[in-house]
Amino acid sequence: MASHRRSPVKPLIIALALVLALPAPASAGPRPPRDLRELAHQQGIKIGSAVNIAALRDEADYRKMLNHQFTHVTAENAMKWESVEPERGRYTWADADALVHNAHRNRQRVRGHTLVWHNQLPAWLTEGVADGSITPRELKGILRDHITTQVRRYKGKIRAWDVVNEVVEEDGSLRQSIWLTHLGPGYIADAFRWAHRADPHAKLYINDYNIEWNAPKIETTFSLVKDLKAQGVPIHGVGFQGHLGIQYDYPADWANVMRRFAGLGMEIAITELDVRMVLPVTPEKLATQAGYYRRALTDCLSVKACKEFTVWGFTDRHSWVPGWFDGEGAACLLDENLAPKPAYRALLGVRAR
Numbered sequence: 001m002a003s004h005r006r007s008p009v010k011p012l013i014i015a016l017a018l019v020l021a022l023p024a025p026a027s028a029g030p031r032p033p034r035d036l037r038e039l040a041h042q043q044g045i046k047i048g049s050a051v052n053i054a055a056l057r058d059e060a061d062y063r064k065m066l067n068h069q070f071t072h073v074t075a076e077n078a079m080k081w082e083s084v085e086p087e088r089g090r091y092t093w094a095d096a097d098a099l100v101h102n103a104h105r106n107r108q109r110v111r112g113h114t115l116v117w118h119n120q121l122p123a124w125l126t127e128g129v130a131d132g133s134i135t136p137r138e139l140k141g142i143l144r145d146h147i148t149t150q151v152r153r154y155k156g157k158i159r160a161w162d163v164v165n166e167v168v169e170e171d172g173s174l175r176q177s178i179w180l181t182h183l184g185p186g187y188i189a190d191a192f193r194w195a196h197r198a199d200p201h202a203k204l205y206i207n208d209y210n211i212e213w214n215a216p217k218i219e220t221t222f223s224l225v226k227d228l229k230a231q232g233v234p235i236h237g238v239g240f241q242g243h244l245g246i247q248y249d250y251p252a253d254w255a256n257v258m259r260r261f262a263g264l265g266m267e268i269a270i271t272e273l274d275v276r277m278v279l280p281v282t283p284e285k286l287a288t289q290a291g292y293y294r295r296a297l298t299d300c301l302s303v304k305a306c307k308e309f310t311v312w313g314f315t316d317r318h319s320w321v322p323g324w325f326d327g328e329g330a331a332c333l334l335d336e337n338l339a340p341k342p343a344y345r346a347l348l349g350v351r352a353r
Helices: 009-021 036-043 053-058 060-069 094-105 123-131 136-153 178-183 186-198 215-230 254-262 283-301 342-348
Strands: 046-051 072-075 109-116 160-165 203-208 237-240 243-245 267-278 306-311
Touching: 036 046, 036 060, 036 342, 046 053, 046 060, 046 109, 053 060, 053 094, 072 094, 072 306, 094 109, 109 136, 109 186, 109 267, 123 178, 136 178, 136 186, 160 186, 160 267, 178 186, 186 203, 186 215, 203 215, 203 267, 215 254, 237 254, 254 267, 254 283, 267 283, 283 306, 283 342
Parallel strands: 046 072, 046 306, 072 109, 109 160, 160 203, 203 237, 237 267, 243 267, 267 306
Antiparallel strands: none
């Protein structure tokens, strides 16, 4: 006698039809990023850190964290003039080369920092200018050769250069430096032109602090950039350093200031962000700090031209803050033991783009 068991095909077809008829579940959106590198890819922005070259060489945990978390790096001191040419005509490229090599090996882009600054100049240069053994005409040639030599060495390996750094005073006047005093304000345009000739594909920036909020400094920098553009000078970006402190109000108009500069055709970057506090550390201070970091990234992401978000060191182990601001510190995303602080987790929660 033949078996009269029911075929499973018909119930399966019915069940499938019922499933297909159900409404599709609402999209949950992209999953939260696991780390800063993934956040950078999700948000379409470069997330970077300044690099302590000694720690990069000597501390395996520091090196691992840097290479795992960040898509962009800045030479903290390794590319400054006193580091690369401590004696006239004698170049020491080992530290800068090590940073660039490590970055390229770990799929990171590089910001060169900095070509023209009033600080961290070699003694042979400042003393020669002071005693008159270096004349203004010779000084101009020295500056041109320095920029050309350094930019040409890293041609094609540096995404962006801080060409001139901190050239505006707090009161909105041009900074009284050896460059302004002996070469006049034209040194700024010259620096951009020389850098562009040495590497036509690098993005060239003016970089400064307190242009997040200081009105006189903002207006002078804006006029300077506008004038440079009108002269056809190859300037491509404005860097906002972003050295903040929780004892001061967050610069609430920062995003609009970025948009003003973006309106001149400028690329925008946050280049040196840290958020210090008066010690000791408390949970409440860490929560406030986290809010400042979150707002800074949110502001950057709200401006289409903002392409880079870089912190000035990622761990309190190597922060510059305690050595510069008495009684202050704990300014970075990770503590001395590389443990993430609330600020780190706050960045992972930003959803702006």
